[in-house]
Amino acid sequence: MTQTWDDLLFAHWPVPAERIRQFVPPPLEVDTFDGMAWIGVIPFEMSEIRLRFLPVIPYTVPFPEINVRTYVIAGGKPAVFFLTLDASNPVAIRAATWTYHLPYYPAGMTIKRTAAGIDFQSERKGGAQRFDAIYRPTSEPFTARPGSIEHWLTERYRFCCVCRRTQRIYGGDIYHEPWRLQVAQAVIRENTMADLYGVEMSKAPVHLHYAQGVKAWIWRCRRMFG
Numbered sequence: 001m002t003q004t005w006d007d008l009l010f011a012h013w014p015v016p017a018e019r020i021r022q023f024v025p026p027p028l029e030v031d032t033f034d035g036m037a038w039i040g041v042i043p044f045e046m047s048e049i050r051l052r053f054l055p056v057i058p059y060t061v062p063f064p065e066i067n068v069r070t071y072v073i074a075g076g077k078p079a080v081f082f083l084t085l086d087a088s089n090p091v092a093i094r095a096a097t098w099t100y101h102l103p104y105y106p107a108g109m110t111i112k113r114t115a116a117g118i119d120f121q122s123e124r125k126g127g128a129q130r131f132d133a134i135y136r137p138t139s140e141p142f143t144a145r146p147g148s149i150e151h152w153l154t155e156r157y158r159f160c161c162v163c164r165r166t167q168r169i170y171g172g173d174i175y176h177e178p179w180r181l182q183v184a185q186a187v188i189r190e191n192t193m194a195d196l197y198g199v200e201m202s203k204a205p206v207h208l209h210y211a212q213g214v215k216a217w218i219w220r221c222r223r224m225f226g
Contacts, residue, residue, distance in 0.1 A: 001049065001099075001217070001218045002048065002049075002215060002216065002217050002218070003046055003047075003048060003049050003215070003216050003218065004046070004047045004048040004213060004214070004215050004216070005044050005045070005046055005213055005214055005216060006044060006045045006046075006047065006062075006212065006213035007044055007045050007111070007113070007118050007210075007212065007213065008042060008043070008044035008210065008211045008213065009041075009042065009043050009044070009118070009120070009133070009135045009184060009186060009208070009209075009210055010040060010042055010153065010154060010181075010184075010207070010208070010209040010210075010211070011040065011041045011042070011133075011186065011188070011205040011207075011208055012038050012039070012040045012041075012153055012205055012206060012207040012208075013038065013039050013040075013199065013201060013203070013205055013206060014036040014037070014038055014206055015036065015037045015038065015039050015070075015199055016036065016037065017030045017032050017035075017036065017037040019037070019197075019198060019199070020037045020039070020070050020197070023070075023083060023197055024070065024072055024081060025162060025169060027225055028072045028073070028074055028079075028081065028160065028169065028225075029072060029073040030070070030071075030072060031071040031072050031073050031078060031079075033149055033152045033153075034149075037070060037071070038070065038071055038153060039068065039069070039070050039083075039194055039197070039199055040067075040068070040069045040070070040071075040153065041066065041067075041068055041131065041191065041193050041194070041201070041205075042066065042067050042069065043064065043065070043066040043111075043120045043122065043131060043133070044064070044065060044066075044213075045062050045063065045064055045065070045111050046062065046063060046064075046065050046087070046089075046092070047061070047062035047063075048215070049092060049095075061089075063087060063088050063089040063092065063109070064087070064088055064109040064110065064111040064120065064122065065085065065086065065087040065088075065109075066085070066086050066087075066107075066109070066120075066122050066131055066193065067082055067083075067084065067085040067086075068082075068083045068084045068085075068193045068194055068197075069081060069082050069083060070083060071152075071153070071156070072160065074158055074160045074171055074224060075158070075171075075224065077157075077158045078152075078156050078158070079156055079158035079159060079160050079171065080156050080158070080159045080160070081159075081160055081161065082102060082103060082159060082160070082161040083103070083194075083197065084103050084104075084105060084129070084193070084196075085102055085103060085104045085105070086104070086105045086106075086107040086109070086122055086124055086129065087104055087105075087106070087107065087109070088106070088107055088108065088109040088122075090106060093105075093106055097164075099221065100170070100172065100218075100221040101161060101163035101165075101166075101168075101170040101221055102161050103161055103162065103163075103164050105124050105125070105127065105129075106124070106125045107122050107123060107124045107125055107129075108122070108123050108125065109121065109122040109123075114134075116134055116136070117134045117135050117136030117185075118134065118135050118136065119133075119134045120132075120133055120134070120135070128192055128195065129192055129193050129195070129196075130190050130191070130192050130193075131188075131190065131191050131192075131193050132188070132189040132190040132191075133186050133187060133188040133189060133190075133191070134186065134187050134189075135184050135185065135186035135187075135208070135210060136184065136185055136186075136210065137182035137183070137184055137185075137210040137212075138182070138183050138184060138185045139182045139183035140182065141180040141181065141182050141212075142180070142181055142182070143178050143179070143180060143181070144178070144179065144181055149207065150181060150207070150209065153207065153209075154179050154181065154209070154211075155178060155179065157173060157174050157175060157176075158171060158172070158173050158174070159171055159172060159173075159174060160172075160224060168223055168225075169223070169224045169225050170221050170222065170223055170224060171221065171222065171224045172218060172219050172220060172221040172222060173218075173219045174216055174217060174218045174219065175216070175217045176214040176215060176216040176217070177214055177215075179211050179214065180211060180212065181209045181210070181211055182209065182210045182211070182212075183208070183209060183210075184208040184209050184210035185208065186205070186208050188201075188204070188205075
């Protein structure tokens with residue numbers, strides 16, 4: 001499958017690893033940088049969803065999405081561990097839930113490009129998870145240096161999650177060109193995306209980065225353990 005991701009914000013907070021451990025099932029290992037685990041909240045716009053050799057999937061016009069993630073070692077490789085994903089497109093949610101076992105939730109969402117930046121709002125349907133922010137890049141694009149926190153947070157080409165139906169761990173590999181990051185500025189008006197995990201996000205993120213976008217190739221999802 002291929003997808004295009006545009007206008008991403010990478011907002012990250014450090015969290016004690018022991019606080020995250022209860023949400024990351026073994027044998028996955030919580031990955032740390034300088035002794036801390038990290039939680040990311042990443043809003044963006046998704047488009048151009050295609051299965052191999054086929055046209056764009058119908059009814060998946062560009063739509064906003066937001067994911068909450070932490071970082072793990074899965075099968076010896078650094079990986080993104082998705083805690084939750086929210087999206088506004090019911091067709092995409094259904095396809096991703098059944099094909100990739102991802103923990104998607106429906107949400108009312110908007111993304112607007114304004115003179116002040118990217119204005120993004122999300123409210124999970126039937127839940128208390130909300131995100132309301134405006135963000136914009138403030139630097140020239142750069143490629144993260146290996147060994148840096150920027151590289152550690154973003155340059156990961158494996159993902160995994162716990163399937164809500166089966167409670168088993170699934171994962172897969174992805175490919176895209178290295179991120180062209182920019183330092184970002186954001187005004188986060190509300191953020192309750194990680195409340196379920198006991199993570200307080202009222203303070204400003206420690207790291208904020210913007211990426212204009214990439215085209216991603218996503219390989220078949222498989223059961224990783226058990």
